[in-house]
Amino acid sequence: EEQLVESGGGLVQPGGSLRLSCAASGFTFSSYWMHWVRQAPGKGLVWVSRINIEGTPKYADSVKGRFTISRDNAKNTLYLQMNSLRVEDTAVYYCAREKGPIVHFDYWGQGILVTVSS
Amino acid sequence: SYELTQAPSVSVSAGQTASITCSGDKLGNKYASWYQQKPGQSPALVIYQDTKRPSGIPERFSGSNSGNTATLTISGTQAMDEADYYCQAWDSNTHVVFGGGTKLTVL
Numbered sequence: 001e002e003q004l005v006e007s008g009g010g011l012v013q014p015g016g017s018l019r020l021s022c023a024a025s026g027f028t029f030s031s032y033w034m035h036w037v038r039q040a041p042g043k044g045l046v047w048v049s050r051i052n053i054e055g056t057p058k059y060a061d062s063v064k065g066r067f068t069i070s071r072d073n074a075k076n077t078l079y080l081q082m083n084s085l086r087v088e089d090t091a092v093y094y095c096a097r098e099k100g101p102i103v104h105f106d107y108w109g110q111g112i113l114v115t116v117s118s
Numbered sequence: 119s120y121e122l123t124q125a126p127s128v129s130v131s132a133g134q135t136a137s138i139t140c141s142g143d144k145l146g147n148k149y150a151s152w153y154q155q156k157p158g159q160s161p162a163l164v165i166y167q168d169t170k171r172p173s174g175i176p177e178r179f180s181g182s183n184s185g186n187t188a189t190l191t192i193s194g195t196q197a198m199d200e201a202d203y204y205c206q207a208w209d210s211n212t213h214v215v216f217g218g219g220t221k222l223t224v225l
Contacts, residue, residue, distance in 0.1 A: 035214065037161075037214075037216075044204060044216060044217070044218045044219040045153070045155075045161060045204050045206075045216040045219070046216065047213065047214035047215065047216065050213070050214070058213055060213075061119075094160060094161070099166070102149040102151075102166065102167045102208070103149075103208040103214060104149075104151035104163060104166040104167070104206065105151075105153070105161075105163060105206075106163050106166075106172065108160040108161055108162070109160065110160055111160055
């Protein structure tokens with residue numbers, strides 16, 4: 001059974017850093033493009049970043065230069081390094097598996113809360 | 119940047135048909151997907167590639183996409199269908215874009 005489990009969230013002060021992890025199981029992780037999507041409290045879904053199977057990243061303008069997506073195929077794990085965090089980055093962060101060739105997401109993690117506050 | 123627009127809320131009586139729309143410039147030239155999100159849960163895919171249903175999704179869920187509007191239709195709406203629904207598309211510039219979400223209330 002395919003499963004995605006996020007970890008690493010928590011409370012951090014503005015300007016601080018946090019690294020999220022997403023452990024994948026039940027499928028060949030290295031064969032899939034992976035994404036991070038976030039949802040601020042009471043708000044909608046917002047795409048954050050994606051990484052292809054070669055490790056090439058892409059970012060939303062709102063996080064470009066501050067967030068770094070990466071993957072370790074040997075560990076079946078997706079990461080999101082978040083630096084220079086802002087209050088507006090407060091959200092539940094989901095990792096999601098892309099099912100191609102038309103981009104959509106067939107599996108999602110349970111989400112992890114990141115709170116940026118002083 | 120590319121944007122998708124959804125009505126904030128839609129109400130439907132149980133057993134009736136609910137239509138949730140998603141608007142975007144020439145959206146019919148792209149592919150739309152739809153996700154259902156119940157309170158406290160992760161989003162779940164209900165329609166992809168405009169009209170296709172993943173395994174396990176009831177037949178009462180269907181989709182269409184033409185012109186500037188994609189539509190998610192729920193026939194014979196049940197109380198369990200009450201949730202937030204998000205459309206999603208891919209754009210070469212914006213990459214992945216979601217609509218703002220529609221809260222479906224089943225009366």
